[in-house]
Amino acid sequence: MTISQVKTDDAAKAVPPVARPTEPAHIIKSDAEAIAVAKKLAAEFIKDSAKRDRERIWPAAELDAFSQSGLWSINVPKKFGGPEVSYATLAKVIEIISAADSSIGQVAQNHLGVVAAIRTVSDEAQQKLLFGEVLKGTRFGNAFSEFGSKRAVDFETRFTDGGDHVIVKGQKFYSSGALLAHLVPIVALDDEGRAWYAIADRGAPGLTVIDDWSSFGQRTTLSGTVIIDNVTVPKTHLVPGYKGYDKPTADGAIFQIIQVAVDTGIAQAAIDETIDFVRTKSRAWVDSGLERASDDPYTIQAVGDLTLRLHAAQALLEKAGYAIDRAVANPTEDSVAEAQIVTAEAKILSTEIAIAATNKLFELAGTRSTLAEHNLDRHWRNARTHTLHDPVRWKYAILGKYFLNGEKPPLHAWS
Known part of the structure; x- marks a missing residue:
């Protein structure tokens, strides 16, 4: 696509804008409150998540509750009246929401990334203006990537x-x-x-x-x-x-850690669904001599393995969050590289466990888990789609170059 070829034929299919909130959003007071609010919202979001996916129902009410809860302003600096929680906390919030409905978790990712970018590159007057909007409950969407360019960084707009x-x-x-x-x-x-x-x-x-x-x-x-x-x-x-990428800043790692949190959320959801289905619906294998599928030693081993790998990804996710905190507070070549590297490690493990857990679900739960009424395939579809955001094969290269040759990662939103 070139600028002269921008198509406006479908303008009649435009979705009308939504109204701004009439009441100011809540402002989170602490990291602990952020986690508590996320858990409360997730308990509601999970109830109709399968139906929303099956019928492609927009999560309009859920999104309003999410942004008005204060969780969309948690990385606004304290200087401007925001909570400025740890990025480890922010990542956990996205994971909790994504375990309930990964589409809703993803909707917030670019908003939070742009908030971080404004902190990095805007002057104080612009920060005050835009952070004020965020604290009121204004939601940023995004119009970043283009379809026909050769590379993700090739913009024609x-x-x-x-x-x-x-x-x-x-x-x-x-x-x-x-x-x-x-x-x-x-x-x-x-x-x-x-x-x-x-x-x-x-x-x-x-x-x-x-x-x-x-x-x-x-x-x-x-x-x-x-x-x-x-x-x-x-x-x-x-x-x-x-300006967020012409010198070392944490901006790229921040965009990446939110991606990681969506994927660990999907993995958590898949493991939870596996455990519930095996306990309540699956039958023991004919040769096992067991009464319950949950006593199958091979199933027990597999669930243990999946949970272990998820916990490893979550541990790296938390570690990455604290590394990002340090890079935000003191952005040097070394602190930014550390944040990028730990986040890349977490991205690899989160991708692998999201794919493994959503695939293993059906093997362990059995044939009846594939019935349309359960819509459990949404977890695999979500994992397979979201983990394509940027290829983990390149993350291995970043790690190898760093640890073997001391080469720091490139500065962009995919690294």
Whole structure:
């Protein structure tokens, strides 16, 4: 796609914007409260998660509850009235929500990543303005990636200077959360080829979000095609995202750790479903001589192995969160590299356990677990889809280069 080829034929299929919240969002007071609120929300979100996936029902009410709970502002700095919880806590929050419904967990990931980027690259006036929006309950969606470019970092969406505003033109495809967002950060290039976040109002003229996400997994992430046809964005909302990667910062690791947390959440959900099904519905194998499937020694070993590997991934996830905290507080080449490396390790293990646990579910639970009424395949579909975000085969290369030759990871959102 080139800018001159941006298609506006489907503009009539635009999903209308949603209203801003009428009441200010709650503000979390501590890390412990963040975890407690996440658990309370997850207990509600899990109830209809299978139905939402099966019928592709948007989690509109759930999303409102999530963002109004205060969990969407947990990485706003204390200086601006935010909770500024540890990134270990933030990752645990996303994991808890994702275990209940991984699509809802993913919807928040780019919002939280943009909040982190604003802290890194914006001046104080812009931080005060945008963090104020977040603390009120305003949700950021995203319009980052493009469909037809050769590489994920090759952007064709651009903006031109209009005085006190910029005019943005382009087209995006992977846009989790954009359908029900209040503001949509658009990655667009300036005349020098530098990437900025042009944060447009969801209802801005020329901004069209189309509900055409057709993946077999993560079906209700509120993603779709975003058409940006001469959209006006005030310069107050033009964030110099490129500055987060022209020197060592934790921005890339922050985007990555949220991805990891979604995957450990999916793995947790799959293991929980396996245990419940084996205990309540599965039959013991004919040759086992056992009365209960849960007494099968091979099943016991397999569940132990899966749980061990999940705990290893979760331990690295927590370790990565604290490494990111250190890199945010003191961003040096070494502290940022440490955060990237531990996060890459966690990404490898979380991908492997998400795929293994969602596949093993059916082997251990048995044939009846494949019945459509249970919709257990959603966990495998979600794991297979979400873990494709960036290939773990390249994470191994990053680790090998670092530990063998002392080569630090590249600075971008996929590393």
